[in-house]
Amino acid sequence: MNLENIIKEGSRILKKNNIHSHKLDAEIIISNLMKIKKESLVTENKIDISKKIFKKYSDAIKRRSKNEPIAYIIGRKEFWSRDFVVNQSTLIPRPETELMLYKLVNFFKNKSINILDIGTGSGCILLSILKELNLARGTGIDISAKAIQIAKLNSEKLNLNHRAKFNIFNIDKFYNDKYDLIISNPPYIPMKDMKNLSKDIKNYEPLVAFNGGFDGLDLIKKVIYKSTYLLKNNGLLAIEIGNGQYLKVLSLLKKFMFREIGKEYDYKRNVRCIIGTKI
Ligand SMILES: C[S@@+](CC[C@H](N)C(=O)[O-])C[C@H]1O[C@@H](n2cnc3c(N)ncnc32)[C@H](O)[C@@H]1O
Numbered sequence: 001m002n003l004e005n006i007i008k009e010g011s012r013i014l015k016k017n018n019i020h021s022h023k024l025d026a027e028i029i030i031s032n033l034m035k036i037k038k039e040s041l042v043t044e045n046k047i048d049i050s051k052k053i054f055k056k057y058s059d060a061i062k063r064r065s066k067n068e069p070i071a072y073i074i075g076r077k078e079f080w081s082r083d084f085v086v087n088q089s090t091l092i093p094r095p096e097t098e099l100m101l102y103k104l105v106n107f108f109k110n111k112s113i114n115i116l117d118i119g120t121g122s123g124c125i126l127l128s129i130l131k132e133l134n135l136a137r138g139t140g141i142d143i144s145a146k147a148i149q150i151a152k153l154n155s156e157k158l159n160l161n162h163r164a165k166f167n168i169f170n171i172d173k174f175y176n177d178k179y180d181l182i183i184s185n186p187p188y189i190p191m192k193d194m195k196n197l198s199k200d201i202k203n204y205e206p207l208v209a210f211n212g213g214f215d216g217l218d219l220i221k222k223v224i225y226k227s228t229y230l231l232k233n234n235g236l237l238a239i240e241i242g243n244g245q246y247l248k249v250l251s252l253l254k255k256f257m258f259r260e261i262g263k264e265y266d267y268k269r270n271v272r273c274i275i276g277t278k279i
Contacts, residue, residue, distance in 0.1 A: 001054065004045035006030060010061045017065040025070050029060045032074040067199045080128035084154050089146030090122040091209040097125060097185050099264040100238050100273045104181060105132045107236065113180035114138065116230060118171050118223050121209060123151030123164070125183055130160050139177070141169035144208060171222050178232045185240040186219035188212040216242055220249055224256050231278055236261070238275045246271035 001009070010026035019025060031038040033053050049057070060073050071077040071092045076085055079093035080101060086092055112135040117126035120140030130136055142148050151166040189197070189210045197210065212218050220239060227237045237258060241249050250260060258276035266272045 001049055002045065003030065003034075003041060003047045003049060006049050006054070006057060007041070007045075010057065013061050014064055019064060019067075021070075025064055026061065028070055029064065029073065030057055033057055033060070066203075068204050069200050072204060077122075077124075079122075079124040080131075082128065082131070082158065084122045084124045084127075085150055085157065086122050087146075087150060088204055089144055089206055090150050091185075091205055093122060093124040096266050096272050097240055098128075099266065100125070100183065100185075100240055100275075101128060101132075103262055103264070103275060104183070104236065104238055105129060108133055108136065108181060111135065111180070114177065115181045115183065116141070116177075116179040118174075118182065118184035118226075119143075119186050119209075119219065120151050120166060121147050121185075123154045123166060125185060126164060127151075127154055127158050127160055129181075129183070130163050131158060137163040138165070140164065140166045141171065141174055142166075143168070143170045144206065147206070171219070171226055174226065175229070177230070178235075179230055180232055180235045181238070182223070182227045182231055182235070183238045184219075184223045186212065186223055188216045188220060188240070188242040188245060190214065190216035190242075212242070215248075216245060217248060217252070220245070221252060224249075224252050224258070227258075228256050228278070233278060236275055236277055238273060240273050241271065243270045243272075246274065249274055 007026045011023040014022035027038050027041055033056050063073050071086050076083045077092050080098055115138030117140040120142045123140050126138045126140045140151050145168045148166050148168050155161050155164045187210050189212050191214055253276045257279045259279050260276050262275040263271045264273035
């Protein structure tokens with residue numbers, strides 16, 4: 001079978017299984033297996049596919065048919081223009097998380113700062129910031145040992161081992177050092193809404209990355225409380241939050257003597273990131 005036909009066939013199978021992005025997904029899977037750019041598929045479309053690639057492609061199409069996210073099937077996800085290794089122990093980095101980065105990178109440009117990333121997952125936030133801020137160093141912590149393994153792998157691939165450390169820690173038990181910037185994309189889905197998550201998420205992504213307890217604020221509260229000790233004077237705390245959590249998080253920040261200095265909206269005009277500093 002040639003490239004054009006294999007894409008048509010894969011796309012047909014995915015469509016039959018209600019995968020809306022069927023053609024795109026078939027293209028991503030085959031270009032990944034052939035190690036060619038997706039854009040080159042059009043010019044290479046008469047190339048014959050080896051039996052080995054065909055077998056791998058069929059397996060991948062089967063996985064996608066069962067709603068497994070494409071990022072887990074190809075083993076990576078782009079974040080802040082770089083590829084990060086991901087697997088089922090790490091959340092798949094989301095574009096809304098990138099919203100946090102613009103202001104922070106500008107604010108700390110050319111500064112030699114110490115950063116803490118709470119709930120680091122694949123390490124995508126900390127490592128992306130370190131790539132922008134050459135003088136900075138940082139620590140990523142996560143309760144999941146398997147996620148920390150992946151974060152370390154990403155750090156190595158991006159040549160950041162000399163500036164990034166990753167450790168298994170529950171935020172409850174973390175007291176090390178003082179930081180100029182604390183960032184976190186914590187789990188923030190209220191327990192009652194967990195059942196409404198899409199099948200892709202519920203069946204494949206680590207639920208510990210989503211479950212924010214009764215009102216979704218369990219981890220957010222801990223991050224704010226801990227930051228009162230861990231943040232240096234004039235340091236920044238940046239937290240990603242869920243829809244409708246802004247006012248509650250703002251009042252928590254005030255309660256713990258933080259002042260809001262910035263916020264970021266998603267394309268639906270929901271506040272999705274709040275940045276504060278210690279008063
Ligand atoms: C929403 S994910 C964010 C992952 C990554 N920072 C990103 O933005 O893609 C939240 C992460 O917090 C971690 N986590 C959950 N509870 C934690 C706790 N008590 N202490 C430390 N990390 C925790 C999860 O394992 C998960 O990796």
